[in-house]
Amino acid sequence: xxxxxxxxxxxxxxxxxxxxxxxxxxxxxxxxxxxxxxxxxxxxxxxxxxxxxxxxxxxxxxxxxxxxxxxxxxxxxxxxxxxxxxxxxxxxxxxxxxxxxxxxxxxxxxxxxxxxxxxxxxxxxxxxxxxxxxxxxxxxxxxxxxxxxxxxxxxxxxxxxxxxxxxxxxxxxxxxxxxxxxxxxxxxxxxxxxxxxxxxxxxxxxxxxxxxxxxxxxxxxxxxxxxxxxxxxxxxxxxxxxxxxxxxx
Ligand code: AMP
Numbered sequence: 001x002x003x004x005x006x007x008x009x010x011x012x013x014x015x016x017x018x019x020x021x022x023x024x025x026x027x028x029x030x031x032x033x034x035x036x037x038x039x040x041x042x043x044x045x046x047x048x049x050x051x052x053x054x055x056x057x058x059x060x061x062x063x064x065x066x067x068x069x070x071x072x073x074x075x076x077x078x079x080x081x082x083x084x085x086x087x088x089x090x091x092x093x094x095x096x097x098x099x100x101x102x103x104x105x106x107x108x109x110x111x112x113x114x115x116x117x118x119x120x121x122x123x124x125x126x127x128x129x130x131x132x133x134x135x136x137x138x139x140x141x142x143x144x145x146x147x148x149x150x151x152x153x154x155x156x157x158x159x160x161x162x163x164x165x166x167x168x169x170x171x172x173x174x175x176x177x178x179x180x181x182x183x184x185x186x187x188x189x190x191x192x193x194x195x196x197x198x199x200x201x202x203x204x205x206x207x208x209x210x211x212x213x214x215x216x217x218x219x220x221x222x223x224x225x226x227x228x229x230x231x232x233x234x235x236x237x238x239x240x241x242x243x244x245x246x247x248x249x
Contacts, residue, residue: 003046004111007039009071010122038117040184042177076195077187095127097212104208118176129176139169
């Protein structure tokens with residue numbers, strides 16, 4: 001079984017986001033970038049399936065700039081077998097464009113399973129997996145917290161409001177990973193060295209025949225409103241009075 005894991009380079013989860021002064025987007029200059037955290041879960045799961053002998057090959061793919069190669073090297077260091085870089089310097093690549101590119105990659109790679117992250121933490125779209133499954137006509141299970149491979153099927157437990165739901169999908173299928181799926185590993189130093197020699201193929205949206213021109217226009221990006229200062233009350237009575245005054249009680 002071959003598994004394809006799409007991974008995205010995003011602003012590191014620990015970085016405080018700054019909006020560009022002209023409101024045109026988020027400032028990514030000189031900011032630490034990392035693999036999208038949910039993609040680490042997706043990759044970790046694929047690696048565990050390979051280590052369990054269920055999968056034979058784990059291929060990672062990214063659609064992005066020259067610098068996204070760093071993310072692919074990080075994924076190879078975690079343990080992926082090879083990588084595909086769909087290179088583009090386009091400043092914005094919408095989920096539909098990514099899904100179309102991934103569909104083209106899937107046409108030549110023919111994986112049995114595609115595991116994506118449930119959402120990229122930069123734009124919080126939560127769309128690419130769903131769009132890709134529709135374009136492929138494959139079954140999908142989103143927000144996976146557990147995956148069990150059967151004979152030609154996959155059982156996916158997904159997090160839903162107030163509980164869990166388990167779906168059985170026929171392979172080939174598409175899954176999106178939630179944080180609780182697993183605890184991603186860190187790359188060891190020997191694996192970081194080994195990753196430098198692993199195959200990393202390059203292609204482009206044009207070579208794949210995909211138009212990635214944006215369909216949407218970003219009108220404005222703004223910082224969240226700052227919190228106003230709180231006040232300290234002297235007693236429970238004063239608190240109750242203030243809540244009553246505010247109409248909360
Ligand atoms: P989104 O729909 O943008 O929230 O992204 C959901 C998932 O799609 C991510 O967690 C990745 O697995 C995948 N994805 C999104 N953008 C890219 C990209 N540029 N390259 C590769 N995979 C991507």
